[in-house]
Amino acid sequence: MPRGADQLLLPVNPLFLWFSLVAALVFNMLPLGRVPAMPDMLAIVLVFWNVHQPRRVGIGAAFFFGLLMDVHQGAVLGQHAEAYTLLSFLAITMHRRLLWFTLAEQALQILPVFIVAHAVSLVVRLLSSGSFPGWTMLLAPLFEALLWPVVSWLLLAPQRRAPDRDENRPL
Amino acid sequence: MPLGTLDRRPPPFFHQGPSALTRLAVFSAVALFLMAADTRFSVTRPLRAALAMVLLPLERVLEIPMQLTHASGEYVGGLHQAQADLAKAQLALTAQSAKAARVDTLLAENTRLRALVDLKPALAVKSQAAEVLYEASDPFSRKIFIDRGATNGGVVPGAPVIDEAGVLGQVTRVYPLSSEVTLLIDKEAAIPVLNTRTHQRSAAFGADGNALELRFMAGNADVKVGDVLQTSGVDGIYPPGLDVAKVVKVDPRADSSFARIALAPTASADGVRHVLVLEPMAMQLPARPAPEPEATTLPKGQKPIKGTKK
Secondary structure: OOHHHOOOOOOOOHHHHHHHHHHHHHHHHOOOOOOOOOOOHHHHHHHHHHHHOOOOOOHHHHHHHHHHHHHHHOOOOOHHHHHHHHHHHHHHHOHHHHOOOOHHHHHHHHHHHHHHHHHHHHHHHHHOOOOOOOHHHHHHHHHHHHHHHHHHHHHHHHHHOOOOOEOOEOO | OOOOOOOOOOOHHHOOOOOHHHHHHHHHHHHHHHHHHHHHOOOOHHHHHHHHHHHHHHHHHHHHHHHHHHHHHHHHHHHHHHHHHHHHHHHHHHHHHHHHHHHHHHHHHHHHHHHHOOOOOOOOOOEEEEEEEEEOOOOOOOEEEEOOOHHHHOOOOOOEEEOOOOEEEEEEEEOOOOEEEEEOOOOOOEEEEEEOOOOOEEEEEEEOOOEEEEOOOEOOOOOOOOOEEEEOOOOOOOOOOOEEEEEEEEEEOOOOOEEEEEEEEOOOOOOOOEEEEEOOHHHOOOOOOOOOOOOOOOOOOOOOOOOOOO
8 A cells, every 4th residue: 555554644834845955955065075975865855855746846946956056066057957857757757656665665766766867967077077986976876765764754754743633642 | 609618728637737758858958058058158157156146155154063063173172282283383484484584585686686687577476365165075076165256356267276285276167256166186177387306397187086197298207206396387377386296106107108197286185274366377467469450461372470379
């Protein structure tokens, strides 16, 4: 059974949705230096909302956030935009199927999507004369897939609250 | 019943806009256009500057937690570190003071000698201090962002950036309130250098893994491990005499007529917080004289000599 097997979810709060996207952008912008294996939090959150709310967060939003990342990193304008566009498209095409699986199985299915996004970035940069960052960059999509269950659990938590609160269930 | 009274549109339930595939095609095309425009033309510059301005407040805010962690580390590591630093700084100062005392006499002597042989006075370099905002997390390039831009510091594209040890890089993009500096160890970077031992000029290029390399040097060229390379000043950008790198490995390859020469940059790219942005030398040179009108009485078949390409 899909996610509704155990409970019905509350409708999403659009404010929370956009706040989570901006928070992911901020996480990506943390000045932690240059780590090729750093998971792209914005990509995970984008895919999450593409899967859960494809009518609200679509390919256009992914494109715009990609542009912001490009400017922040000083990368070729359009590199992240292209990667996120593709990521978003793949997520939207699989969103009906994905939610029938458990979180671990979802992570397994979402892994190739992240790999494709990173491969697009790599190809774009090697074509526009960037240097190869080293093999540790292969770990980034793996970390992203591993973070998928965590992020899913966190971002769905507000929708799992009780519709009618009582003293036994205050949240 | 007249036509048009019936609503023939599908009910709003089916309104989904263009399909995902259509959107993918559209946005991919826009992204491809942007990539081409960004690498080949300069039409995307205003867009980039606008987005950079939007992101700048966020970047400034995100700097605070990093500074706090840095400061708390210093607070805990505290006194011993500070004393060690002080001792080191005093040693460096003693070493430099002898040199500095000589420099004054040399400068005076140099001015007199230059006046004697009627040379133009050496150019004085204008500089400006800047703080490093963050190092770009882009794994494909080596860039840092500084907090001085076109409007709050008059930074121009191409300006050299140095720290206390030597040349760090060059400004490649200027936004209104910040600028992007490409480090010398970026694959795209190149800098003309002068070997201080042999006075041979060559060009150093960025290489993988925090290093530079000296390209196009013959296998039997006089380059030894430990040679210090400085800016040569022939490029009209970097002032001459700034430390750039030191030779760490010379490998005369049998399969090529060029040697593989690895360099270690003098300025460390990691952990630098304050830098100095210099004005490109070419901006201080006198303006290029206006081209004379081309002679119209050239013999037939002879082309007018064109000015050298800038």
